[in-house]
Amino acid sequence: MKLNDLRPLQKKTFTGTYRLTGRVTCFDDDGFPYSKLRLSSCTDDIVVLAAINAMAIPERLSHMELVVVKGHVCVGVEESAILLTDIRRPLKTDVARLPALQTLPRTFCPKPEHLDQLIESVRALKSEHLQVFIKRVLERRDRLEVFLKAPASKCYHHNGPGGLLVHSLEVAKGVLNMIRINEPDMPRALQEVGFVAGLLHDIGKTFTCDVKGRPTAAARLCAHDDLTLEACAFGLAYLDKVDPQAAITLRHIWTSASPGARYGMPAAMTLARYVRDADGQSAMADNQRKAFNRREPQGFARLGRNAYWLPSLEVR
Secondary structure (H helix, E strand, O other), X not given: OOHXXXXXXEXXXXXXXXXXXXXXXXXXXXXXXXXXXXXXXXXXXXXXXXXXXXXXXXXXXXXXXXXXXXXXXXXOOOOEEEEEEEEEXXXXXXXXXXXXXXXXXXXXXXXXXXXXXXXXXXXXXXXXXXXXXXHHHHOOOOOHHHHHHOOOOOXXXXXXXXXHHHHHHHHHHHHHHHHHHHOOOOOHHHHHHHHHHHHOOOOOHHHHEOOOOOEOHHHHHOOHHHHHHHHOHHHHHHHHHHOHHHHHHHHHHHHOOOOOOOOOOOOOOHHHHHHHHHHHHHHHHHHHHHHOOOXXXXXXXXXXXXXXXXXXXXXX
């Protein structure tokens, strides 16, 4: 390929804010150096070219860093390509204008359909404050890859790639289902807080495991539940200013005591129970599926130390 052979198509421009998820330096057939960049957002995963001697590229761009890019869609003798004309780091205003979770890299999600569910659910929230809160918690390059890639547990429920995201969505939806059954008149604003609490109930695991579910040093020193507030600290600081009632509600839900727990205040609202119960139901349902995965779905089956039973019933 020769960069000089690339010709821009009229009205075919390329712009956007992306995460830099890959970078390789190459030389074209004439010996001109260029960078091949992989750019990702929640909807796209694109490879673009940047001629090193023809444009200024910010120094020390790192993996997963946000960049704002402009360029042209070009055609050449052998292939087409997107050739950048500008690349820079975004301003805070650039990032603030983006839709919720726009910068989650699709390329890192083992099951993109679950990323689509996440995006749709969060953007459907009527509370702009909760959308911004979730952005501040999840759109952090030091943890978002774990949230998208990691399993929810090492050996049991949702233990495949992307299991943490799947489990988190199941718990959030489970909370809403319990509300509809038990408290259909609950205000929409409170329902949305319950959804967020379910979605982020395991966010502490982004500290205690890596993308493959292997325990980190933090896992040997801290329980993931104890790290939930720390993982959400940046978002909670924002909520404290714009919606303090939502902030304290989330704190209570995540820290209230379960039966038999040594620490924590007693649950003072049904949402705390709904999140706990939805968590247990999601985990047990997936474990039961795994226990009967390779055998007839009836009778007894085991997964680890746990036994599961499905009766053989006939419709008469």
